[in-house]
Ligand SMILES: NC(=O)C1=CN([C@@H]2O[C@H](COP(=O)(O)OP(=O)(O)OC[C@H]3O[C@@H](n4cnc5c(N)ncnc54)[C@H](O)[C@@H]3O)[C@@H](O)[C@H]2O)C=CC1
């Protein structure tokens with residue numbers, strides 16, 4: 001191969017990751033091999049998944065882990081920066097999902113067309129001293145724009161929303177979808193899986209168990225005192241001293257801040273979040289495929305409290321949430337914490353709703 005044609009082929013193949021493969025991208029050289037010339041795989045069955053914010057701290061490991069997921073046949077990576085590099089890199093992994101990159105707002109709608117699942121980790125993270133609510137001013141607008149495009153191009157997709165403050169961004173997404181006439185409460189899920197992952201880990205440490213054997217429901221929301229671990233419902237059944245309950249509740253509620261402080265200005269949890277997001281997305285995909293009895297905690301349109309949105313256990317199915325499960329019996333400590341959490345949640349929900357309605 002001539003040096004030039006090698007370079008052309010390389011340029012063309014990299015460029016092709018930024019476009020659907022049926023677009024001819026060989027304007028750089030003519031004779032080079034492009035995705036259009038590759039033999040088709042014959043339609044690998046699986047789901048189409050888009051990640052919005054794919055080049056970020058969460059987005060990159062999340063994209064890598066979703067490329068490894070056998071239920072994914074097409075993976076669209078969208079960001080406002082750096083998607084060519086991330087897409088090129090991830091596309092070399094020898095797993096079956098076809099990866100395509102989309103860069104900048106004018107490629108957003110193409111990134112979303114026909115998707116079954118959209119995962120959103122787009123937006124700014126916290127620095128030490130900030131609350132999640134301090135991210136509202138920037139992230140609210142980002143989530144609004146992304147959800148407007150989802151309503152246009154994949155209104156039936158399941159949406160996994162990670163961007164903070166989740167307690168307000170989920171209500172924002174719901175309002176955008178309501179305005180567009182596409183809102184389906186079964187399909188919009190705020191991702192609180194990291195709270196469950198942390199709770200399982202910290203409880204396992206205290207009890208001397210393998211975290212994989214521990215299941216802690218975490219309800220409420222995803223910020224400070226709205227994060228409510230139900231230690232009275234831990235599996236396997238466990239009893240805790242009041243001191244252990246206080247320690248565990250505080251550590252689970254402040255797990256995010258623990259990471260923000262340790263990263264000292266370099267962002268918030270990314271790797272454990274990518275792990276948690278993939279665990280949650282995989283549960284959604286298995287349920288979409290028809291696997292029964294998949295129960296996860298998520299921040300959803302609430303059917304189990306008087307609040308409009310609340311994180312609780314849901315049964316996932318072919319249409320997203322199939323059933324909103326009741327909170328179950330609470331301890332006195334949990335009942336008192338729930339009342340405090342509800343007050344803060346109501347304010348955060350209202351803030352999100354009025355951002356769209358104002
Ligand atoms: N739900 C949860 O449990 C958690 C939520 N988070 C939240 O996730 C979000 C992302 O965190 P990181 O990945 O660490 O931040 P990051 O700054 O590393 O990455 C964010 C990415 O979003 C992209 N982005 C910005 N505006 C965009 C737009 N309009 N469209 C598409 N992409 C856009 C950026 O270019 C960047 O690549 C933050 O809001 C953070 O607070 C973080 C950890 C846990």
Ligand SMILES: O=C([O-])CC(=O)C(=O)O
Pocket residue numbers: 125126132164194255256257259260268269
């Ligand atoms: O704490 C943050 O800002 C990020 C986050 O939501 C978490 O790690 O739970």
